[in-house]
Structures are given as C-alpha cells and as structure tokens.
Amino acid sequence: MTERCQGDTRPRTGPRARTAIVLAAAALLAATSAAFLPGTASAGTTLGASAAEKGRYFGTAVAASRLSDGNYTTILNREFNSVTPENEMKIDATEPQQGRFSYGAAEQIVNHARSRGMSVRGHTLAWHSQQPPWMESMSGSALRSAMLNHVTQVATHFRGQVVAWDVVNEAFEDGTSGARRNSNLQRTGNDWIEAAFRAARTADPGAKLCYNDYNTDNWTHAKTQAVYNMVRDFKSRGVPIDCVGFQSHFNNDSPYVSNYRTTLSSFAALGVDVQVTELDIQGAPAATYRSVVEDCLAVARCNGVTVWGIRDSDSWRASQTPLLFNSSGQKKAAYDAVLAALNNGTTPTDPPTTPPTTPPTTPPSGSCTATLQDSTRWGDRFNSQVTVSGATNWTVVVAVTPPQKVSNTWNGTPTWDSSGNVMTMRSNGSGNVFGFTTMANGTWTRPVVRSCTVS
Numbered sequence: 001m002t003e004r005c006q007g008d009t010r011p012r013t014g015p016r017a018r019t020a021i022v023l024a025a026a027a028l029l030a031a032t033s034a035a036f037l038p039g040t041a042s043a044g045t046t047l048g049a050s051a052a053e054k055g056r057y058f059g060t061a062v063a064a065s066r067l068s069d070g071n072y073t074t075i076l077n078r079e080f081n082s083v084t085p086e087n088e089m090k091i092d093a094t095e096p097q098q099g100r101f102s103y104g105a106a107e108q109i110v111n112h113a114r115s116r117g118m119s120v121r122g123h124t125l126a127w128h129s130q131q132p133p134w135m136e137s138m139s140g141s142a143l144r145s146a147m148l149n150h151v152t153q154v155a156t157h158f159r160g161q162v163v164a165w166d167v168v169n170e171a172f173e174d175g176t177s178g179a180r181r182n183s184n185l186q187r188t189g190n191d192w193i194e195a196a197f198r199a200a201r202t203a204d205p206g207a208k209l210c211y212n213d214y215n216t217d218n219w220t221h222a223k224t225q226a227v228y229n230m231v232r233d234f235k236s237r238g239v240p241i242d243c244v245g246f247q248s249h250f251n252n253d254s255p256y257v258s259n260y261r262t263t264l265s266s267f268a269a270l271g272v273d274v275q276v277t278e279l280d281i282q283g284a285p286a287a288t289y290r291s292v293v294e295d296c297l298a299v300a301r302c303n304g305v306t307v308w309g310i311r312d313s314d315s316w317r318a319s320q321t322p323l324l325f326n327s328s329g330q331k332k333a334a335y336d337a338v339l340a341a342l343n344n345g346t347t348p349t350d351p352p353t354t355p356p357t358t359p360p361t362t363p364p365s366g367s368c369t370a371t372l373q374d375s376t377r378w379g380d381r382f383n384s385q386v387t388v389s390g391a392t393n394w395t396v397v398v399a400v401t402p403p404q405k406v407s408n409t410w411n412g413t414p415t416w417d418s419s420g421n422v423m424t425m426r427s428n429g430s431g432n433v434f435g436f437t438t439m440a441n442g443t444w445t446r447p448v449v450r451s452c453t454v455s
Contacts (some may be wrong), residue, residue: 047324047335048081048118050342054297055371056340057082057119057304061278064088064105068257069111069112071329073309084121085308091125092132098146101153110161119446121277121306122162123149124169124212126196128183136184144188155203160443163216164303166212166245166277167200168193174215178226187387190327193230201240205421206401209447212277212417213247215254219263226238228267235270240359242450245277248292249308251320256281256288261295268301271367271451280315280322289324293338297345301367370396370452381407381439384447386425388432391453396425400438401445408437426455429432 044050047142049056059082066072076083094099099406112121127146138146155165171186173179173195180186193211200209211231216224227244234241244267252255264274276296279390281288296302309315313327324335368390388394397421400406406414412425412434425434438447 044307047339050339051304052081054342054345058304059083059084059304060310061308062109067108072310073323075329077116078168078182080118082121082227082304082306083109084123085109088409089122090130091127091135091150092130095150096132098134106180114161116357119163122165124166125154125167125200126167126185128181128185139184140188141271143184144192147185148195151196151199152203155200160206160252160445162208162446164205164208164243167197167199169212170214172213172223172226174223178222197240199331204273206399208242208273210243210245211241214249216246216262217248217260219259220423221264225262231267231272232270241272243273243275245275248276248279249278249280251282256291261298262293263303264299268299273301273303274299275303276387279305281306282320282322284322284332284334286333289334290337290341290369293341299320313415325366368394368452369455372447372449381437383435383437385433385435388452391454394427395455396452397450398423398425398447399450400447401443404443405439405442406436407439410435
C-alpha cells in the first residue's frame with residue numbers, strides 16, 4: 001500500500017527457534033540474544049542469526065496477505081528474527097469504526113512471528129495518516145479522547161506480544177522550519193505526543209516506546225534537530241520514551257549521508273535506544289547497505305535494523321528495486337554485504353567519544369550503558385545477565401512482560417514498582433554484572449533494559 005506525506009515527494013508507508021538446549025541442569029547458555037535467534041539457523045549464515053550474535057535483531061515488514069506465498073514465508077522464516085506489520089496495526093486497520101476494533105490481520109502476523117521465535121514491533125498507534133474516516137472528521141477534545149482510547153485499546157490487546165511500539169509516527173514537518181506537522185492531532189494541543197506515550201506506558205508497561213519518523217537521518221537537518229530536542233525534553237521531564245526509530249528510506253532525493261552514525265549516536269547519548277525501522281535503498285547498492293548496518297553496529301544502543309519488505313516485488317517502491325532479495329526471492333549483492341557487516345561487526349561504543357558539534361548540542365551527563373544477554377533456560381523460567389559499562393555506581397531499570405515475574409536476583413539491590421513488572425536494580429559493590437531469573441508464565445518475551453543512570 002502506498003501513501004504520500006505532505007512535503008515529501010516519495011511514496012510512503014509508515015513500519016528465537018529459541019536455542020535453549022538443556023545439556024545438564026547446571027549448563028549455562030551464554031548465547032547472546034538467544035531470545036531472538038530464528039529457526040534452526042546457525043549464527044553467521046542468516047541475517048537474523050548473525051544479528052542476534054551481536055545482540056541485535058534483523059527484521060522485516062510483513063504483509064498478512066503474503067503469508068500464503070511459500071517463497072515469501074520461506075525467506076521470512078529463514079532470514080529474519082523480528083517482524084513489523086506493514087499496515088495491519090495502523091489506525092484504519094485496527095479501528096475501522098469508532099469503538100469497534102479489528103485485530104485479525106495483525107494477529108495473523110503476530111502469531112506467525114511468535115510461533116517461530118521472532119520478536120514483533122508494533123506499528124503504529126498514533127499517526128496523522130491512514131486514519132479511518134470517522135477519525136479524520138474529528139477535532140479538539142473529542143479527537144484527543146478518541147486517539148488516547150485507540151492507543152490504550154490496541155496496546156492493551158497486544159500487551160506482552162510486542163517488544164516495542166512506534167507510539168507516534170511522523171509528527172514533524174519536512175523542510176527547514178523544525179516545526180510540528182500541522183495535523184488534526186497536533187491541533188488538539190502540543191502535548192498530544194506526550195499524552196500518547198503516557199497512555200501507551202500504562203497500557204503496555206513491558207514494551208519499549210518509540211518515536212518514529214523519516215528524513216531524520218542527516219544530523220544537520222532542522223527536522224532531525226527538532227526531534228532530538230523533543231526527545232531530550234521528554235527525557236528531562238520523565239516522559240516515558242525508550243527509543244527512536246529512523247525509517248531511513250534512502251533514494252536519489254534523500255540519500256544516505258556520512259553523518260548518519262553521528263545521528264544515531266547523538267540520540268543514543270540522550271539515554272534512548274535507536275532503531276533503523278524501515279530501511280530500503282534505491283537500487284540496493286551493496287556498499288550503502290553495508291554502511292547503514294555498520295553504523296548501527298557501531299552504536300551500542302542501536303538495537304537492530306528492519307528492512308521495509310522482503311523481495312523487491314513486495315516493496316512499496318518496487319520500481320526502485322530497493323531490497324535485499326529480487327522479485328524471484330534470490331539474494332542480491334546487498335544481502336551479501338549486509339551479512340558480511342553483521343559477521344564482521346565491531347565492538348560498539350556508545351555514547352560517542354567525540355560529541356557532534358554541528359549544530360552544537362550538549363548530551364546529558366550521568367548516563368551509562370546496560371547490555372542484557374540471555375543465559376540459562378528451563379521449561380518454566382530463564383536467566384538474564386546485564387553488564388553495565390560507564391559507571392561503578394549505577395542504577396538500571398529493567399521491565400519484564402506480564403504475566404512474567406522475577407523470582408530471583410543477584411549482584412545488585414532490587415526494588416519494584418507497584419505492578420511488580422518493572423525492576424530498579426542498584427549496584428551493591430558486587431561489580432558491574434548483575435542477573436535475575438524470570439518466571440515465564442507462558443510468555444517468553446525478552447526483558448527490556450529501559451535505562452541506565454549513574455547513581
């Protein structure tokens with residue numbers, strides 16, 4: 001499905017099997033991110049398995065209508081460990097009539113992914129585009145209430161099944177103004193984005209909450225800086241934002257830029273994760289694809305990459321042949337370049353040792369980095385290990401997905417929020433590595449590190 005956004009000449013659409021092998025009761029699995037390892041693939045042979053070896057995911061946008069295509073699903077199941085529904089979670093699909101919710105197509109994608117050990121990104125809860133007619137005709141307080149109800153209902157429905165939500169999508173104008181988009185949602189009040197994030201946190205406290213946008217790849221652009229300033233403001237005021245998504249639809253008019261890594265690292269320095277959420281590149285140049293993946297690998301808080309479709313024929317810009325597989329499902333040179341980048345990834349550093357200076361910004365102090373790895377798994381529970389870098393006196397906030405519960409911790413002092421699902425772990429002098437046991441209670445979603453701060 002193809003849309004166009006105001007001010008943008010490009011057509012648009014907005015974005016393990018688990019390797020728990022019990023060799024003996026005391027065996028310890030140190031496989032990084034095993035929760036995201038797809039199928040039976042070995043690390044180094046497929047995109048998802050190679051990304052998981054680096055503690056990342058490599059995902060794709062999926063259309064429910066294509067799940068009956070054997071060639072499509074063969075590539076999907078083999079190569080990817082993360083899925084984003086292409087259109088099936090958008091507002092017009094999930095609430096076609098006010099108060100009447102429809103989840104069938106979205107659930108088809110979610111069930112397909114989760115049954116094969118893939119994680120799911122939710123896309124998107126609040127957006128000015130692809131609104132159903134009933135919402136397009138609303139304004140003011142009625143629209144605000146309807147938007148918040150939509151966020152609450154959809155996020156609640158998929159609670160525990162989605163690891164991250166694109167809560168708000170494309171809320172800033174293109175061009176040099178750095179202004180918010182003049183949408184019906186914006187006209188309900190400048191705090192509408194904040195309100196959407198707070199509603200999403202209440203509805204799905206275990207999921208990461210992201211802001212997602214396009215044309216924010218170039219660090220010097222006004223739109224990039226405007227989003228940066230919003231995220232910095234949200235973090236300073238405790239608005240629940242965990243990640244920023246960069247769509248990264250590169251083409252001749254909006255090419256990949258050499259400061260892309262600066263953009264990722266600068267946002268990460270604010271204390272949020274960064275994700276490449278809708279990657280496609282006109283002509284699929286191998287060198288550019290490799291550069292994007294290497295840029296993500298170089299930033300510790302870059303969780304992963306999602307390409308916006310599998311084969312060129314599945315792309316919303318098919319004539320530009322922008323994906324990793326041709327229309328017959330054959331791997332292109334860009335695929336080989338991405339796989340090589342994943343297998344030769346360098347040790348990440350985040351935040352950057354040399355802060356960007358154009359335009360001047362001041363990343364907040366007092367941040368550190370916490371990296372979660374999966375450890376031993378049993379039939380009803382699993383261990384996780386968190387390594388902290390950048391501080392000796394640290395505080396790390398970790399969330400598990402209900403109905404999961406943490407039953408044991410070590411090498412730290414934990415406290416809990418009222419839900420019992422968000423743990424604040426403080427250093428107790430036992431070093432910079434702590435761990436905990438999660439009772440799965442039927443849900444095997446990986447715990448999420450929300451923040452790391454210097455105590």
